[in-house]
Amino acid sequence: MIVLVTGAYGGIGTAVCHQYLQQGVTLVISGRNSQKLNALHETLAKQYKNPIVSLISDNNEPEQITALFKDIHQTFKRLDVFVHCAGSLYEAPVMMSKYQDIVETIQSNLTSSILLAQQASKLMMRTKFGVITFFSSVVAQQGAQGQSVYAAAKSGLEGLTKSLARELGGMGIRVNAIAPGVIDTPMVAHFSVEQKKQLAEKTVLGRLGSAEEIANVACFLSSPQASYITGQIIAVDGGLVV
Amino acid sequence: MTAIEKLKSAFVTALEISEQEVNDSLSYSEHPAWDSTAHMILIAQLEADFDVMIDIDDIIDMSSFNQAKATLLKYDENLSFE
Numbered sequence: 001m002i003v004l005v006t007g008a009y010g011g012i013g014t015a016v017c018h019q020y021l022q023q024g025v026t027l028v029i030s031g032r033n034s035q036k037l038n039a040l041h042e043t044l045a046k047q048y049k050n051p052i053v054s055l056i057s058d059n060n061e062p063e064q065i066t067a068l069f070k071d072i073h074q075t076f077k078r079l080d081v082f083v084h085c086a087g088s089l090y091e092a093p094v095m096m097s098k099y100q101d102i103v104e105t106i107q108s109n110l111t112s113s114i115l116l117a118q119q120a121s122k123l124m125m126r127t128k129f130g131v132i133t134f135f136s137s138v139v140a141q142q143g144a145q146g147q148s149v150y151a152a153a154k155s156g157l158e159g160l161t162k163s164l165a166r167e168l169g170g171m172g173i174r175v176n177a178i179a180p181g182v183i184d185t186p187m188v189a190h191f192s193v194e195q196k197k198q199l200a201e202k203t204v205l206g207r208l209g210s211a212e213e214i215a216n217v218a219c220f221l222s223s224p225q226a227s228y229i230t231g232q233i234i235a236v237d238g239g240l241v242v
Numbered sequence: 243m244t245a246i247e248k249l250k251s252a253f254v255t256a257l258e259i260s261e262q263e264v265n266d267s268l269s270y271s272e273h274p275a276w277d278s279t280a281h282m283i284l285i286a287q288l289e290a291d292f293d294v295m296i297d298i299d300d301i302i303d304m305s306s307f308n309q310a311k312a313t314l315l316k317y318d319e320n321l322s323f324e
Contacts (some may be wrong), residue, residue, distance in 0.1 A: 003314035066295075066297065069295065070295050073289075073295050077293075078291075093301075118298060121282075122282075122285065122286060122289065122295075125282060125283065125285075125286075126286045126289065126290045170279060171282070171283065171286075
């Protein structure tokens with residue numbers, strides 16, 4: 001099985017890579033920072049014997065997305081699973097958001113997802129099998145002060161997920177999204193202990209989630225056990241949105 | 243199998259039509275079997291059979307059997323559909 005993970009060196013991306021490698025897949029890891037990507041590759045290669053391929057790609061550049069899939073096509077001729085972990089959090093009140101920041105947030109969270117899905121599904125159609133998993137956010141459903149632009153992009157991603165599921169289902173391709181809550185990754189490392197405690201108290205389970213708990217769901221969604229699940233937004237948030 | 247035979251075969255398989263229907267007048271949306279879903283299946287079939295990756299702009303422009311020949315020649319100049 002050939003699995004592509006974008007944003008592979010992020011907190012959730014790395015956990016997703018480990019989970020898939022434990023299942024014995026051939027893993028393609030991608031990201032725009034070559035140093036971080038190489039460091040991850042080295043770490044994973046020491047731990048697992050599976051084939052791992054690193055492909056540097058900036059998802060904000062359409063031609064780099066095309067090049068990424070040309071490389072996958074040349075090397076493997078197929079793609080079975082695509083997990084799109086790359087994305088960027090943008091926080092600013094809407095009145096303080098510059099046009100360029102708005103465009104970049106939509107580009108990195110939504111436009112890139114559309115372009116990547118175009119290419120991934122094209123490869124998956126050949127075998128009439130594939131699983132695409134996006135990452136949304138709880139803010140797409142409930143909003144968040146200071147995250148209007150980010151929430152708009154993630155809401156768009158949820159519409160993309162449902163529409164793509166309808167478009168591609170007939171060709172054996174399932175499309176879902178995971179909506180993580182507050183996950184204890186480097187993205188929230190700058191939060192104080194008190195801030196983390198306050199966030200944890202908002203969940204039903206009374207704690208932050210771990211990247212591994214998100215990766216478990218990503219792997220489940222591409223497993224045979226999830227073969228009848230498509231077009232769904234799966235909240236993995238400890239009951240933050242109930 | 244020649245390139246033209248391979249191309250016709252891809253159309254037959256992807257659009258689920260007879261070989262007699264695959265000719266130079268075959269066009270997207272004009273044949274009931276060649277709708278947007280069949281178009282995606284056709285592209286996947288052509289990419290697999292001719293071992294190419296077709297750009298999105300070319301996928302959109304590929305609106306006839308004739309255009310498919312021209313598109314594939316763009317990716318492999320050694321092909322011949324004579």
